[in-house]
Amino acid sequence: MINGINSREMILEILLEIEEGEHSHVAIRNALSKYQFLPKQDRAFITRVCEGTLEYRIQIDYIINSFSKVTVDKMKPAIREILRSAVYQLKYMDSVPDSAVCNEAVKLAQRKGFYNLKPFVNGVLRTIAREMDKVSFPKKEEDLLKYLSVKYSMPENLVTRWLDAYGEEITEKILADFLTERPLTIRCRTYLNSKEEIVKSLENQGVEVTPAPYLPYAYGISGFNHILALDAFIKGQIVVQDVSSMLVAEVANPKKGDYVIDVCAAPGGKSLHMGDKMEGYGTVDARDVSQYKVNLIEENIQRTNSINVQAKVQDATVFDQESELLADIVIADVPCSGYGVIGKKPEIKYRVTPQKQEEIVILQRTILDRAANYVKPRGELIFSTCTIAKEENEENMMWFLQNYPFKLESLDPYLPEELHSETTALGYLQLLPGVHKTDGFFIAKFRRK
Known part of the structure; x- marks a missing residue:
């Protein structure tokens, strides 16, 4: 007490x-x-x-x-x-x-x-x-579904879905990974300060800093009481962001002076990253559906002094005529079931229903339809989610290719070699917890014909 x-x-x-x-x-x-x-x-x-x-x-x-x-x-x-x-x-x-x-x-x-x-x-x-x-727990050889559900505390409907999609071995890796504790991941804004300076500042405040996988400017941090008290955070030298989400800006690879629209931007991690990659040039339009969400983006813009990022309220499901065919790059990180981040938000697993799943796919397709109209000829659309559900990822990707004048473009030139695969050569990547060293995440890169 x-x-x-x-x-x-x-x-x-x-x-x-x-x-x-x-x-x-x-x-x-x-x-x-x-x-x-x-x-x-x-x-x-x-x-x-x-x-x-x-x-x-x-x-x-x-x-x-x-x-x-x-x-x-x-x-x-x-x-x-x-x-x-x-x-x-x-x-x-x-x-x-x-x-x-x-x-x-x-x-x-x-x-x-x-x-x-x-x-x-x-x-x-x-x-x-x-x-x-x-306590007599379910036995693997007698009832695989019950065993996995109780051992890893995952509802049976989700275990069944992943067994069907990925098989027993990968499903067990995914489930085990969700229960693994991992440090908070940050992106060092290296175009303003060297990562060595930022790491030193964090360590001087007693923070434990470890390199994160895949990207040289990403680190895991732990052992601190409050991120708001860290100098590097206050000065806008770091942004809290998972490595999987950082890969979006890597794949987008914007050039100085590009015009970028991020249609579902809050809290703004990807928008800020795009702005940093353009070194303060060009414009990133960071949009989201409510003033509350736009305030979250604004806070991050101000803290990081990101001069080429602007936030505004714009519902991604409503077509914005003024933006038609204007953007060099559109980022559509659409709302999703969130299965890829159950390790960080465990309540997600208890709130799933088949009806919600269907509604989400319809919402995603509506947003992709609007977003496609903002991409200029030869421009690109990056589609991403933080889930591992095939109907939200691969199936949506195929639906989009069949209905819009876009083609996939290889991700290999932009990804670290250890992430290269048959699918990345085609133009998409499904990251799986326990298989890759990140949250579950999906990225596809489309080029307008």
């Missing part, structure tokens, strides 16, 4: 908020920024328990259901989240004694008004703490 703030109570509030539909990173960030005086250790504990409980939810529920007469789906939401976060600590956090986990959960149930459920919470958790290693 710090200054009247109980960290386990905060965890419960965050988990309930996520359960009601908030994004995990937003719920955690908002809670922590409300209590900025919390020590680094407490912030780390709250973040880890929230993320871990969410990541391992299916496995945790399986464990609870093995010992509780009341199944998880029949419990009151607060009791369910109290038990889930406690079981995560019992199974995955050696630093917290089992007795403390059980006691704190019981106290929290009482504080939330569930006095009569204290014996239930206490009984279930103490039995689990005692008998955790006796």
